[in-house]
Amino acid sequence: MPxxxxxxxxxxxxxxxxxxxxxxxxxxxTDIEQELAPRGLTQETVRFISAKKEEPEWMLRWRLxxxxxxxxxxxxxxxxxxxxxxxxxxxxxYAAPKNASKYKSIDDVPKEILDTYAKLGIPLxxxxxxxxxxxxxxxxxxxxxxxxxxxxxxxxxxxxxTTFKEELARAGVIFMSFxxxxxxxxxxxxRYLGTVVPPTDNFFATLNSAVFSDGTFVYIPKGVRCPMExxxxxxxxxxxxxxxxxxxxxxxxxxxxxxxxxxTAPMRDENQLHAAVVELVALEGAEIRYSTVxxxxxxxxxxxGGVYNFVxxxxxxxxxxxxxxxxxxxxxxxxxxxxxxxxLRGDDSVGEFYSIAVTNGRQQADTGTKMxxxxxxxxxxxxxxxxxxGRSNNTYRGLVSVHPRASGARNFTQCDSLLIGSxxxxxxxxxxxxxxxxxxxxHEATTTRLSEDQLFYARQRGLGEEQAVxxxxxxxxxxxxxxxxxEFAVEAQKLLEVSLEGSVG
Amino acid sequence: xxxxxxxxxxxxxxxxxxxxxxxxxxxxxxxxxxHAIMGPNGSGKSTLSYLLAxxxxxxxxxxxxHFLGEDxxxxxxxARAAKGVFLSFQYPVEIPGVPVMTFVRAAMNAQRTxxxxxxxxxxxxxxxxxxxxxxxxxxxxxxxxxxxxxxSGGEKKRLEIYQMLMLEPRLMILxxxxxxxxxDALRIVSEGVNALRSPDxxxxxxxxxxxxxxxxxxxxxxxxxxxRIIASGGPELALRLESxxxxxxxxxAG
Numbered sequence: 075m076p077x078x079x080x081x082x083x084x085x086x087x088x089x090x091x092x093x094x095x096x097x098x099x100x101x102x103x104t105d106i107e108q109e110l111a112p113r114g115l116t117q118e119t120v121r122f123i124s125a126k127k128e129e130p131e132w133m134l135r136w137r138l139x140x141x142x143x144x145x146x147x148x149x150x151x152x153x154x155x156x157x158x159x160x161x162x163x164x165x166x167x168y169a170a171p172k173n174a175s176k177y178k179s180i181d182d183v184p185k186e187i188l189d190t191y192a193k194l195g196i197p198l199x200x201x202x203x204x205x206x207x208x209x210x211x212x213x214x215x216x217x218x219x220x221x222x223x224x225x226x227x228x229x230x231x232x233x234x235x236t237t238f239k240e241e242l243a244r245a246g247v248i249f250m251s252f253x254x255x256x257x258x259x260x261x262x263x264x265r266y267l268g269t270v271v272p273p274t275d276n277f278f279a280t281l282n283s284a285v286f287s288d289g290t291f292v293y294i295p296k297g298v299r300c301p302m303e304x305x306x307x308x309x310x311x312x313x314x315x316x317x318x319x320x321x322x323x324x325x326x327x328x329x330x331x332x333x334x335x336x337x338t339a340p341m342r343d344e345n346q347l348h349a350a351v352v353e354l355v356a357l358e359g360a361e362i363r364y365s366t367v368x369x370x371x372x373x374x375x376x377x378x379g380g381v382y383n384f385v386x387x388x389x390x391x392x393x394x395x396x397x398x399x400x401x402x403x404x405x406x407x408x409x410x411x412x413x414x415x416x417x418l419r420g421d422d423s424v425g426e427f428y429s430i431a432v433t434n435g436r437q438q439a440d441t442g443t444k445m446x447x448x449x450x451x452x453x454x455x456x457x458x459x460x461x462x463x464g465r466s467n468n469t470y471r472g473l474v475s476v477h478p479r480a481s482g483a484r485n486f487t488q489c490d491s492l493l494i495g496s497x498x499x500x501x502x503x504x505x506x507x508x509x510x511x512x513x514x515x516x517h518e519a520t521t522t523r524l525s526e527d528q529l530f531y532a533r534q535r536g537l538g539e540e541q542a543v544x545x546x547x548x549x550x551x552x553x554x555x556x557x558x559x560x561e562f563a564v565e566a567q568k569l570l571e572v573s574l575e576g577s578v579g
Numbered sequence: 580x581x582x583x584x585x586x587x588x589x590x591x592x593x594x595x596x597x598x599x600x601x602x603x604x605x606x607x608x609x610x611x612x613x614h615a616i617m618g619p620n621g622s623g624k625s626t627l628s629y630l631l632a633x634x635x636x637x638x639x640x641x642x643x644x645h646f647l648g649e650d651x652x653x654x655x656x657x658a659r660a661a662k663g664v665f666l667s668f669q670y671p672v673e674i675p676g677v678p679v680m681t682f683v684r685a686a687m688n689a690q691r692t693x694x695x696x697x698x699x700x701x702x703x704x705x706x707x708x709x710x711x712x713x714x715x716x717x718x719x720x721x722x723x724x725x726x727x728x729x730x731s732g733g734e735k736k737r738l739e740i741y742q743m744l745m746l747e748p749r750l751m752i753l754x755x756x757x758x759x760x761x762x763d764a765l766r767i768v769s770e771g772v773n774a775l776r777s778p779d780x781x782x783x784x785x786x787x788x789x790x791x792x793x794x795x796x797x798x799x800x801x802x803x804x805x806x807r808i809i810a811s812g813g814p815e816l817a818l819r820l821e822s823x824x825x826x827x828x829x830x831x832a833g
Binding site for chain 1: 677
């Protein structure tokens with residue numbers, strides 16, 4: 075008897091191979107003159123980066139301290155990920171288009187870079203209203219005026235353009251590249267940098283603290299509701315380089331901000347390292363919504379190339395009644411190691427984590443969250459949807475920790491895994507540490523296989539196989555998609571479809 | 580309209596030995612007619628419906644099945660659907676997170692696209708959906724819930740018929756649509772089915788019992804046993820089965 079499943083696998087691989095070029099439409103390379111730090115990582119590299127960014131002495135000190143610390147640290151190996159040892163000396167820790175630091179306005183940005191963002195659907199001229207995602211326009215614009223989104227565009231190690239700065243400044247909002255903020259708002263940066271993710275936090279965060287390149291700085295003043303969505307678009311372009319962005323968002327008392335982050339990289343057959351740190355601080359009564367659509371090059375179907383994504387993201391609900399919400403759609407990267415977390419320090423503060431992680435081909439994802447309940451009546455909610463196809467592995471790893479002072483703490487966790495095909499893996503590793511008898515902790519987990527019955531049912535009604543998979547997967551992730559800002563939800567849905575193309579025979 | 584000639588089939592599923600499930604079925608359903616397929620459990624009734632709809636694992640080993648002159652067995656399930664083949668499932672599966680209307684609209688547009696027709700507009704779709712829900716006495720809120728999730732057996736069957744009325748197929752295969760339905764629901768569902776009877780459509784009604792045939796009057800009745808049609812006749816054959824049982828007939832067929 076022919077093994078049906080084996081045939082599907084062979085067919086899948088064939089299909090994926092054929093589709094690859096279409097599947098990852100962001101995989102092109104921008105040909106532009108580069109300025110690179112010499113290969114390798116030494117004190118000199120750190121000084122080189124700091125000098126390029128014309129940083130003050132305190133910033134260089136901070137970096138050097140982190141570097142010293144990092145040299146004594148060991149790479150963690152507890153995650154369910156397998157990859158050959160990374161040679162940290164074999165990469166460029168700084169890559170930038172030549173003269174990038176000299177861009178005074180959008181008119182100075184070279185055409186190749188503007189074209190790159192236009193091709194990615196991220197127009198950098200303010201009159202070209204954002205996000206330029208096809209489909210988002212049709213639906214959103216029909217319903218209401220297309221919403222505006224301010225963009226900070228980071229190209230390898232530098233921010234090349236930031237839009238709507240003036241208009242935001244009128245509302246008192248500071249939105250600029252991290253490098254600029256170090257020069258223009260040193261007091262704010264010094265006051266908050268490293269207070270959520272200390273420079274010694276973990277191997278990858280410490281590495282980032284030493285060599286971070288660019289990222290975004292946001293400050294929302296007291297009582298201000300940020301008048302538009304803010305976003306950063308990260309693009310890795312240079313061969314043999316890594317990206318080490320640093321983002322810091324501070325929401326002062328009673329303020330609100332929604333921030334979006336998107337990432338892509340060219341298709342390359344080498345592995346590129348991406349180790350970011352994101353710190354969020356929500357003061358009393360403030361709310362931060364942070365959404366990510368991560369679509370780094372995942373490598374080909376045999377696991378060649380792809381981005382290694384080792385990211386530390388953490389939010390501190392520092393004030394009472396503050397709220398931080400993480401929403402992530404992870405479809406890219408060969409390796410994902412990422413646990414966006416909330417420290418619920420303020421009384422009555424709320425932390426949320428909504429995640430969709432898709433792995434296909436040979437991708438590996440180990441992702442989840444930590445909810446640290448320190449304050450009274452703190453609440454947290456975790457909804458995680460993992461989808462594994464091809465020969466990939468997808469792990470949810472989470473911690474809910476209730477500390478002795480956190481009376482009345484509550485958590486609800488739901489982890490659902492969906493398996494497509496017979497060669498993928500789904501794993502759930504939830505940790506719970508509870509020091510309070512009155513805490514209410516709920517945990518639900520399911521693992522289901524996308525069934526032949528469901529597929530046949532949908533096909534009997536006229537849906538093609540890929541359409542049927544897309545519809546079923548969209549159903550599976552629906553409650554998380556609904557948490558995304560609308561423009562991103564449309565993009566995320568398309569991305570899911572594309573990521574899972576060729577996942578069934 | 581539907582022509583089956585000496586159709587033989589085998590079931591090959593992973594982890595189970597191959598099994599012969601149809602042993603030469605010959606059957607013609609002309610346009611405009613309703614044929615009932617009756618027979619005891621395990622006689623091959625559901626198999627026949629799956630084979631015609633193209634369920635993976637159900638392979639024809641010889642014979643042929645033509646629908647509107649086209650070789651049905653050569654088509655993918657979705658292509659058969661676009662040609663107008665609709666199977667009302669005996670056990671409809673749950674589709675979590677996908678609201679009924681979203682699912683049906685996607686299906687309808689997929690079929691239309693594949694036939695080279697324009698997609699249905701949202702207002703037209705809603706209007707049609709509302710009218711059909713009303714005819715089937717369905718609570719409109721049901722259609723906003725994920726397909727078949729948490730619905731009773733009877734509600735699921737009603738949703739199958741809702742989909743059938745929405746998609747307006749040419750060949751309707753009803754696999755034990757009566758199971759799970761109470762008397763009132765059976766009448767309402769049957770009225771819906773009868774509304775689709777027309778000179779350019781054909782229907783295969785698979786059932787154990789006569790009671791569905793009181794509502795959906797068949798033109799012909801066929802009795803399936805051990806993968807073969809052992810008797811065919813008019814509606815009176817169903818009544819005879821009801822009073823005498825299958826055993827007598829099977830014994831007679833030797």
